[in-house]
Structures are given as C-alpha cells and as structure tokens.
Amino acid sequence: MNKYLLKNIILIAAILAVSAVLFAVFYGGRSAGASFEITVNGKLYGAYQLDTDTVIDVDGHCTVQVKDGAVSVISADCPGKDCVHHKPISKSGERIICLPNGIVIRITGDGVDALI
Numbered sequence: 001m002n003k004y005l006l007k008n009i010i011l012i013a014a015i016l017a018v019s020a021v022l023f024a025v026f027y028g029g030r031s032a033g034a035s036f037e038i039t040v041n042g043k044l045y046g047a048y049q050l051d052t053d054t055v056i057d058v059d060g061h062c063t064v065q066v067k068d069g070a071v072s073v074i075s076a077d078c079p080g081k082d083c084v085h086h087k088p089i090s091k092s093g094e095r096i097i098c099l100p101n102g103i104v105i106r107i108t109g110d111g112v113d114a115l116i
Contacts, residue, residue: 034109036071036089038064041102050090050107061101071105073098 038045038058045058048066055074056064062076062083070088078100086096089107096105 036066036105036107039104039106045103047108050109058103059101062098062103064105071096071107073105076101 034051035047035049037047038056040059046056048054048056050066050069050071052066053068054066056066058064061078063074065072065074067088070090072088073083073086073096076084076098078098080100083096083098083103089096089105092107092109094107097103
C-alpha cells in the first residue's frame with residue numbers, strides 16, 4: 001500500500017474521531033430546559049416556563065410562541081425574518097436571536113449551559 005494513502009486514511013480517521021468526540025461533548029450533554037428568558041437590547045424582558053403553552057408579544061417587534069415545550073418566533077418585523085425561520089428550541093443553552101431588533105430568546109434551566 002502506498003505510504004501516502006495510508007497517511008491520508010489515518011488522518012481522515014483521526015479527524016472523524018475528533019469530530020465525533022466534539023459533537024458528543026457539545027450536543028450530547030444538553031438536556032431539556034425548564035424555562036426560557038427573553039432579553040431586549042441586553043435587558044431582561046421576561047422569564048417564562050416551557051410547560052405552559054402561550055403567545056408573547058415582545059415590544060411589538062416579534063411574537064414568540066411556546067407550544068409543546070418548545071419556543072419559536074412566529075412573526076417579526078425585521079427584514080430577513082431569520083428568527084421566524086429558526087427551528088423551535090427546547091434544550092438548555094439554545095438561542096434564537098433577532099439581531100435587527102436586539103432580541104435574544106435563551107433556554108435556561110437544567111443542562112449544560114456553560115459550554116455554549
């Protein structure tokens with residue numbers, strides 16, 4: 001077998017192993033959050049529980065929905081609407097950010113939050 005081919009196979013295997021370990025560390029340790037908080041321009045707007053289905057209007061800029069233990073943005077007045085297209089979040093440390101409006105929705109509670 002060509003020595004360069006063997007070195008490439010070992011390199012690829014090492015990269016895959018490191019990737020698997022990093023994935024397990026950063027994503028495998030997350031647990032379902034118990035609550036979430038909304039901040040607007042760095043100031044706490046409110047803290048809410050995930051176990052109660054509700055709809056929250058955030059200063060007229062966006063509408064946040066809690067449904068089945070997950071949080072999503074269902075409407076926003078920002079130009080790109082990336083926050084509206086973001087998947088619902090429910091794990092500790094996950095965030096939805098609406099940069100034009102300065103709104104951050106972050107899942108809190110149990111789980112690995114310091115690694116994020």
